[in-house]
Amino acid sequence: MNSVNIRDIARMCGVGVSTVSRAINNHPDINPETKEKILQCIADNNYIPNNSARNLKRQESRVIAVLIKGLTNTFLIEMIQLLEKEIKRHGYAMALERVHFDQDEVDIALELVKEKRLRGIIFLGGDFENRVSKLKELDVPFILSTAGSQPEDISEDEYSSVSVADMEEGYKMTEYLIKNGHKRIAMISAKTDDESIGKLRLRGYKKALEDNGITFDPELVMFMRPDIEDYSMENGYEVTKQFLAKKVPFTALFAVSDTLALGAIRAFYEAGIKVPDDVSLVGFDGVEAGKFSCPALTTMGQPVKEMAKETVDILFGIIDGHGAHKHKICQAHLVERESVRKLN
Amino acid sequence: MNSVNIRDIARMCGVGVSTVSRAINNHPDINPETKEKILQCIADNNYIPNNSARNLKRQESRVIAVLIKGLTNTFLIEMIQLLEKEIKRHGYAMALERVHFDQDEVDIALELVKEKRLRGIIFLGGDFENRVSKLKELDVPFILSTAGSQPEDISEDEYSSVSVADMEEGYKMTEYLIKNGHKRIAMISAKTDDESIGKLRLRGYKKALEDNGITFDPELVMFMRPDIEDYSMENGYEVTKQFLAKKVPFTALFAVSDTLALGAIRAFYEAGIKVPDDVSLVGFDGVEAGKFSCPALTTMGQPVKEMAKETVDILFGIIDGHGAHKHKICQAHLVERESVRKLN
DNA sequence: TTGTACGCGTTATCAT
DNA sequence: ATGATAACGCGTACAA
Numbered sequence: 001m002n003s004v005n006i007r008d009i010a011r012m013c014g015v016g017v018s019t020v021s022r023a024i025n026n027h028p029d030i031n032p033e034t035k036e037k038i039l040q041c042i043a044d045n046n047y048i049p050n051n052s053a054r055n056l057k058r059q060e061s062r063v064i065a066v067l068i069k070g071l072t073n074t075f076l077i078e079m080i081q082l083l084e085k086e087i088k089r090h091g092y093a094m095a096l097e098r099v100h101f102d103q104d105e106v107d108i109a110l111e112l113v114k115e116k117r118l119r120g121i122i123f124l125g126g127d128f129e130n131r132v133s134k135l136k137e138l139d140v141p142f143i144l145s146t147a148g149s150q151p152e153d154i155s156e157d158e159y160s161s162v163s164v165a166d167m168e169e170g171y172k173m174t175e176y177l178i179k180n181g182h183k184r185i186a187m188i189s190a191k192t193d194d195e196s197i198g199k200l201r202l203r204g205y206k207k208a209l210e211d212n213g214i215t216f217d218p219e220l221v222m223f224m225r226p227d228i229e230d231y232s233m234e235n236g237y238e239v240t241k242q243f244l245a246k247k248v249p250f251t252a253l254f255a256v257s258d259t260l261a262l263g264a265i266r267a268f269y270e271a272g273i274k275v276p277d278d279v280s281l282v283g284f285d286g287v288e289a290g291k292f293s294c295p296a297l298t299t300m301g302q303p304v305k306e307m308a309k310e311t312v313d314i315l316f317g318i319i320d321g322h323g324a325h326k327h328k329i330c331q332a333h334l335v336e337r338e339s340v341r342k343l344n
Numbered sequence: 345m346n347s348v349n350i351r352d353i354a355r356m357c358g359v360g361v362s363t364v365s366r367a368i369n370n371h372p373d374i375n376p377e378t379k380e381k382i383l384q385c386i387a388d389n390n391y392i393p394n395n396s397a398r399n400l401k402r403q404e405s406r407v408i409a410v411l412i413k414g415l416t417n418t419f420l421i422e423m424i425q426l427l428e429k430e431i432k433r434h435g436y437a438m439a440l441e442r443v444h445f446d447q448d449e450v451d452i453a454l455e456l457v458k459e460k461r462l463r464g465i466i467f468l469g470g471d472f473e474n475r476v477s478k479l480k481e482l483d484v485p486f487i488l489s490t491a492g493s494q495p496e497d498i499s500e501d502e503y504s505s506v507s508v509a510d511m512e513e514g515y516k517m518t519e520y521l522i523k524n525g526h527k528r529i530a531m532i533s534a535k536t537d538d539e540s541i542g543k544l545r546l547r548g549y550k551k552a553l554e555d556n557g558i559t560f561d562p563e564l565v566m567f568m569r570p571d572i573e574d575y576s577m578e579n580g581y582e583v584t585k586q587f588l589a590k591k592v593p594f595t596a597l598f599a600v601s602d603t604l605a606l607g608a609i610r611a612f613y614e615a616g617i618k619v620p621d622d623v624s625l626v627g628f629d630g631v632e633a634g635k636f637s638c639p640a641l642t643t644m645g646q647p648v649k650e651m652a653k654e655t656v657d658i659l660f661g662i663i664d665g666h667g668a669h670k671h672k673i674c675q676a677h678l679v680e681r682e683s684v685r686k687l688n
Numbered sequence: 689t690t691g692t693a694c695g696c697g698t699t700a701t702c703a704t
Numbered sequence: 705a706t707g708a709t710a711a712c713g714c715g716t717a718c719a720a
Contacts, residue, residue: 019707022705048458051698054697056696056697056712057700234636289577289633292610294637295613296610351713360691363689394714400714
């Protein structure tokens with residue numbers, strides 16, 4: 001590493017290192033002329049400050065980390081863009097950190113806080129249920145955004161969260177189908193052992209059936225396959241194909257995510273079943289792709305924009321001192337497109 | 345920051361800091377018992393080494409950075425997963441770095457090298473044409489993966505690249521349509537001022553027409569709209585809708601990306617035009633979503649797996665000393681699905 | 689096998 | 705306005 005450092009620049013300019021530092025960091029007490037000279041010298045010599053050294057020394061930086069598990073969830077990717085915009089609006093930078101399926105997001109967070117002197121953390125789409133997390137050790141404010149389940153080993157006033165009421169929205173979606181005359185409503189839910197988002201929506205589905213005097217038929221619910229990626233089109237496709245083979249009669253299908261629904265459309269298409277003429281179909285999330293499918297997907301749209309704004313606002317409320325931890329539940333809204341037929 | 349550091353641990357264990365360091369980094373010359381004791385103490389006190397300090401001190405780490413522009417390109421996201429697998433196979437870690445549309449990827453790379461002591465860099469899907477880049481200043485090996493255009497201000501033996509022959513593949517795709525009896529072939533190309541991937545495929549298209557005695561009709565080529573996100577379904581949809589309004593006769597449409605094609609399907613659907621009965625449609629890339637559309641999309645599949653492997657292998661060839669910079673061009677392969685009709 | 693001391697590149701403190 | 709110098713937390717040469 002024969003690259004130039006701050007001392008080299010100082011020497012070349014005939015000034016002290018602290019003056020160079022002041023020039024770099026826009027400190028007020030520096031002569032504009034010397035500053036200009038130094039900046040010029042820096043440009044000429046391609047000097048780039050070392051971030052590790054800066055992070056090491058700095059008390060705290062103006063950066064918020066966003067931790068996301070995986071990258072395949074298009075809904076979360078839409079969220080990222082919006083979060084970044086919001087974070088920038090507050091004059092901070094966003095550090096996006098991807099965490100692996102087999103990694104513990106809290107461990108990563110702990111490391112990151114030390115490394116980058118974070119001011120706050122946003123956990124995107126994680127699942128904190130049934131897991132003893134080290135969340136308590138986190139000494140910077142954090143918020144669980146679009147998380148389906150909450151951690152149990154930490155009290156509600158020690159963290160914030162933003163999510164949609166998965167059970168209630170699952171209920172609304174099911175009720176919508178029932179109102180349209182559907183009684184035999186199939187469902188693609190999360191994996192059996194999962195206790196999060198998918199399961200909550202399933203619970204809403206069951207409740208809606210019950211409240212409308214329709215007996216729940218376990219034969220109608222399918223679960224994502226564990227051997228295929230979660231919430232992928234392929235998973236939706238395969239599961240639906242298997243389900244169709246069983247020839248269980250049904251008039252509508254409710255998939256817990258749009259991507260699963262999109263896979264299901266394909267399975268129907270191959271089986272010669274027309275949506276919505278032969279069966280109705282709804283998804284959940286409101287992702288872009290659902291707008292362009294044929295037919296376009298009726299779905300429960302998550303208020304991405306609102307969720308992103310709330311997430312960041314709550315977080316900065318805590319960082320800036322005013323405001324305590326909050327648990328915000330956003331309203332999803334029904335997006336009626338083309339995949340549902342009225343039976344009555 | 346009242347968090348514990350290596351000195352605290354050393355004090356608590358009654359050993360020197362170097363011994364603690366040895367325990368952490370699996371150095372051989374340490375008594376197993378003291379090691380155990382230290383590790384236990386570390387766990388008890390939730391000690392987490394500071395990465396900034398480590399990076400600062402370490403001569404070099406075993407990490408490769410992958411720089412990707414944006415996050416919306418599903419094709420590139422598929423690449424990431426594969427790259428990571430390959431990098432791990434070599435015993436290295438991957439650092440994924442997202443770069444903004446308005447950021448210069450080379451600047452980011454330069455910073456990163458200093459900060460994390462990278463051993464290599466992979467630029468994913470960037471565009472280096474018509475731009476004076478500081479690529480030369482990069483003193484670690486780097487490779488341009490799936491880049492449509494090469495930088496001009498640096499010689500070929502100073503960097504590596506992996507890509508598909510965009511022009512040739514565009515040619516093959518067009519020829520495939522011609523072989524199927526199509527003569528009036530429309531095209532969705534990149535933006536007008538773009539000189540990269542999209543434009544190359546367009547050139548292949550023109551050449552194929554020419555070689556087959558079909559005169560090129562500029563009325564048949566549409567360009568992505570600059571006011572909508574590049575290569576998005578929405579862009580494909582809007583552009584196609586506008587095109588249909590012009591009522592230019594055509595029998596097939598070649599979109600330079602699958603996502604654009606998927607948007608086009610929707611535009612056709614709304615216009616009551618059946619694919620492939622009324623018009624044929626092909627895309628480019630071979631992304632997952634194209635498998636599940638209705639009809640499934642015939643496309644030119646990029647050999648993602650091969651490209652990822654080649655990328656990493658070439659890079660490590662240089663890092664490990666054997667092997668020089670290479671420029672590998674991979675073969676795309678035609679994936680025939682359901683969106684093309686034989687006219688002859 | 690273990691401990692001491694120095695340096696990595698920067699920012700912050702305190703003089704000047 | 706500027707410069708010297710002490711941290712920041714860690715790895716490692718060198719000494720023991």
